[in-house]
Amino acid sequence: VPELPDVERFRRIVADRAVHKPIVEVEVRNDTILRGTSPRAVRTRLVGRAFSDANRHGKWLILAADETQLVAHFGMTGALRWTSDYSRGDADRLAIRFGDGSVIVSDPRNLGTIAVLAGADDPVAVTGPLGPDARDIGANELEQLLRTSRRSLKATLLDQATIAGLGNMLSDEVLWQSRLDPARRADVDRSELAALHRAMRNVLSLAIRAGHIPRGPTWLSGQRGEDDPICPRCAGALEWRRVAARSSLWCPRCQGNRDAPGAMC
């Protein structure tokens, strides 16, 4: 479930356990997620070096080493873990071994990306254009980005070149918390902007602390997978709808037209 909070958790794993330790061995078990790199090149560029820093921009993990950087995206099903005694899992694609354990990247669906660049290269060559990280975005900055968009609110939030880090579930959660209709245009007014910014900060802060999107009883995401999803706020029936070509869970009562009688919870 790799959205921003998950990738932040992956970043922390590397920062806490792997940074500044010499890389002893690199094993590439499947090269379909490599971009512009061969398994051999990954090995020769990493073995004997050490990561000096672990950074994240949106859903991208960027690990800096001497004269090298590893740039990784986890697609829909990728994950990163630390293990001290490595036994292979079927979906494991890359193992970076250190003296006391290994960083393992798994990706059952192979929709992720791993690239190894020279230290001086700009990661944007791999990541494509990215907007400011959703975690750090200020209210004024958010207003600028939304005001120039002529798309739906949800399509704008999902666009990594506008704001980096929000995925389908996180966008639904933020829109639900801010009581805004996913399909409405992105041109929010003052009070809507304030609600959206507050919800974004709140959702990201709690999700990053948890290491994933919480699915508790007060979260919209907790209703995903339920046969009859219920709004945790107004107890009305939630609905599924296609917005921005993505399946979107929303509350028509809470997130409907503000002027409709009895619409707001």
Next chain:
DNA sequence: GCTCATGTTCCCCT
């Protein structure tokens, strides 16, 4: 067997 899936990219339509 079937449908759907948290991401991204590309292609076609309006």
Next chain:
DNA sequence: CAGGGGAACATGAG
């Protein structure tokens, strides 16, 4: 040109 929708990618889950 801009935006929306759908398919494709590869594979597993229900």
